[in-house]
Amino acid sequence: MVTIKQVSEKAGVSSATVSRVINDTGTVKEKTRKLVVAAMEELGYRHNVVAASLASNKTNTVGYVVPELHGSFFGSMMGGTEQSLRAARKHMLIATGHSDETIEKAQIEALLSRRCDALILHVEAVTDDYLVNLVQQGVKLVVVNRYIAEIDDNCISLDNVKGGYLATKHMLDIGHTQIAYLAGSFFKADAINRLIGHKQALSEAGLEYDASLMYEGNFQAKSGAEGIRALLAKGKLFSAVACANDEMAFGAMNALREMGKRVPEDISVIGFDNIDFASYLTPGLTTIDYPVRQIGTMAAHWVLDRVYGKGSHAFKHVLDPRLILRGTTSSPE
Amino acid sequence: MVTIKQVSEKAGVSSATVSRVINDTGTVKEKTRKLVVAAMEELGYRHNVVAASLASNKTNTVGYVVPELHGSFFGSMMGGTEQSLRAARKHMLIATGHSDETIEKAQIEALLSRRCDALILHVEAVTDDYLVNLVQQGVKLVVVNRYIAEIDDNCISLDNVKGGYLATKHMLDIGHTQIAYLAGSFFKADAINRLIGHKQALSEAGLEYDASLMYEGNFQAKSGAEGIRALLAKGKLFSAVACANDEMAFGAMNALREMGKRVPEDISVIGFDNIDFASYLTPGLTTIDYPVRQIGTMAAHWVLDRVYGKGSHAFKHVLDPRLILRGTTSSPE
DNA sequence: CAGGCAATTGTAAGCGCTTTCATTAATTAT
DNA sequence: ATAATTAATGAAAGCGCTTACAATTGCCTG
Known part of the structure; x- marks a missing residue:
């Protein structure tokens, strides 16, 4: 695997500069930027996000816990989230909780171990207190389809x-x-x-x-x-x-x-x-x-705004259901 | 965040020993193991998987690319995979390709940057050659619902x-x-x-x-x-x-x-x-x-066997469809 | 009781990147 | 032209862990 070091040598610059062009941070003269890019291409460099995460202390990934993966509900919800997250180049680590307290906790813990920057949780077995506690510990999380008064700002749900x-x-x-x-x-x-x-x-x-x-x-x-x-x-x-x-x-x-x-x-x-x-x-x-997909979208917006500080997205904590008229109802004769 | 170092000091051992008890590798005397576990609990230690991944050069996560998240198809498939993977403590990083070649490639590249140990791909726009090439480069991947002769061992599909x-x-x-x-x-x-x-x-x-x-x-x-x-x-x-x-x-x-x-x-x-x-x-x-779910399961088995070398799981490359008789067919009068 | 071997533990060199701080080059103001 | 700024870079110290390899310790055997 080619490293930033090798690229820097080939380009005749320091590894710090290579890092700067990769992340587009700091100031880099256009001429040297091109030099670096060329070196990367020639060497077939692939950025090592794991190393970057360790050094920068952020993973650009959000953890997602849902009860199950099958059925169309969670797919729609996650689809909404993914769309917004992808635009911001964030990724999703997915886990299932199976509506079991032990599993849910283990999964949350696992996602935290992987240093997810934020969590989106659709959990059903874990207690309110447990979630409140996490928030108080500073864990960035949004709870979907569940309302908990003490952390209402972290909740997104349907009315x-x-x-x-x-x-x-x-x-x-x-x-x-x-x-x-x-x-x-x-x-x-x-x-x-x-x-x-x-x-x-x-x-x-x-x-x-x-x-x-x-x-x-x-x-x-x-x-x-x-x-x-x-x-x-x-x-x-x-x-x-x-x-x-x-x-x-x-x-x-x-x-x-x-x-x-x-x-x-x-x-x-x-x-x-x-x-x-x-x-x-x-x-x-x-x-x-x-509006399942919309709930997923809101969760993404919450994370983007509060955790990644990316501008301000449309947001609502409580979403509205609405009547869809089709053919199975009619006036009694 | 408390580190392995702090735990080692509190337990009066070296950090290597703490690492050993965390990963259950090497030999650690029961007595010191308990000492370490106690120190971890007292300090509220949480393993940093990112650092571990960098050091060990494996992430224990498999990347998954599907066209979309909504609908019930991919949820079932991923559900099958997740169940098997979870049992082996592996996680899933999910991305969508939207049946668009550029996006699919970008997602695969992103998952590789994150150093996924393996990829499970349900891609539709990318060419066979591209996938064959990846395999030749040593990327561990399984292609689902698609058959490519040159890499038939990496394919799982329905007949x-x-x-x-x-x-x-x-x-x-x-x-x-x-x-x-x-x-x-x-x-x-x-x-x-x-x-x-x-x-x-x-x-x-x-x-x-x-x-x-x-x-x-x-x-x-x-x-x-x-x-x-x-x-x-x-x-x-x-x-x-x-x-x-x-x-x-x-x-x-x-x-x-x-x-x-x-x-x-x-x-x-x-x-x-x-x-x-x-x-x-x-x-x-x-x-x-x-048998969608089964396909997901097979993909997990492939990865578990070939990439993580975890025993041998039941496996089939081509799955069989079967007739489900219900009420919309009958003999013509 | 010395020697040998296996079981434990410690030392320390990375893993590949980010980022602060210092240094040098390029500009601008005086 | 020179001092004062600002823009570009580089040097190097980590980030928190894993993992050879070395050093100890403990237990047997003869």
Whole structure:
């Protein structure tokens, strides 16, 4: 491997000068700059970022922890981040936490050992205190899809309550009054918040929340179908179903059809997230858009601004969901 | 930041010994090991992997280049890789190439600058020669979803021809003889190979391939719908449609239904890839399974074996697709 | 109990770069 | 033309670790 030293000798300058042209720092006369560049090309020099990181005490890499890599959610989020980061020549070191406290901590620790300049964390098992503590230790990090009051400036999240509200509000607006709710697992804050929004819309409309019209699922398609069957088995009446996410909505629609109900003629269905496939179905799924990619972008902006001090990017801590009207909701006859 | 030196002083040993206990190399008496561990904990020592990498000339990180981060494909693939790599305490540095030659090269170069021990590349714009050249220069890399004869040992791919064959074979097996084919964009080798498989199945059955029953789309849902409309507009007759991927199949099914055709009663449809949503539909989409995650796993195994010399993992260069029977295909009446 | 061998530990030379500080060259002001 | 500035460079001290190689120590054997 050719080093800066060899380049400097070939160019007849000191290694300090070579370093200056590589990093475009300090002042270098155009003539010597060309000399150095020529030497680098001739020798096939490749900058050693590891050595540079050690010497400069910055790695230009941000660590990213997500629960899983599969599925389209985290890919979209990381895609948003990557786009912004790449423009600033920063790289991403990725790790998965599997929603397990021990693993999450180990991964964070590993990324810190690798001296990431900043961390972007989508962690679910680690406690708030642990994260607050890291921030207080001076670790630069942004927490996505999670809100922690003590470090609210480090958090970026979606207004899930508003999303839940919007979904049910839509059903109410088009005339439904008996609205079932298929919730996500209450182990997750998102599930709870979306349900809160549902209740808000109901109460705002002067309607009583009926717990027996609610079913706790787990965000998976299957649990959506199970929810529908459970509700119908109990003899519950409803003309609309609001779901905690699109996958549950798909499951619900399948179950509904199996039981001879048409969507939306007999029963309206609304999802949450607006995953790609929501629009591929016929009819397209009416849902609430979760601006995932934008969240990833915001995380990148936070890091670029606060850690790398690169100008000021557009920024928001709490992002807004919005209603996407498609074909699975209609007024009750 | 506390260093190995400080730990060594507190423990009353040399820094070499501390390094030994950290890396579990060489021989260290149990008693002194405990002394060192205690000192590390007391001081809150955090290993500096950057310095270690520079000194040892290995980073324990593998660079990953994929076209994009969004969508579920690359997430699944990287997930497979990550799982195996994590078990061996290796990390992943991720970059996107956007199917652009300049960007792909720049990213590969960047990962090399960061001294990744190995690269896993899903690149589409860079030439075969460029990759062959890298291998010859001694760069440890594995190319996924692409086959290059000169460096076949570095390639891991799916047998797309076989997949295309399997799909059409299935249609033939259940009695179809007029089978339309909605291809992906011929700019991609996958599209071409899948079509070749289709033709093979046809010829094996003694049927003539009819180019006017083929439509070149671009792997997106929309083009699947367009293909159906184009074929139908030409007055083409067919009782089955084989698609280059699931998304096109979705588009095709939507278009078919719009035109009053039932799936599978009037027309059978088969996809390719077996993405998650293929099973969420009613009826579920019959398709060809693309073992994406397994490909990611194989890439990790290759790296673990060849680069890190960690035992021998199960390995295959060419993976097999397989038929997944669901509800969108049936015998013609 | 000396000699020999293996198990432990320490010494110190880097790894390839950045960066402060000092030095020298080029300009500008006087 | 000379002093005062400013621009360009170079010298060299690390950054925090790994890893030969050397030096000790401990334990056996004869």
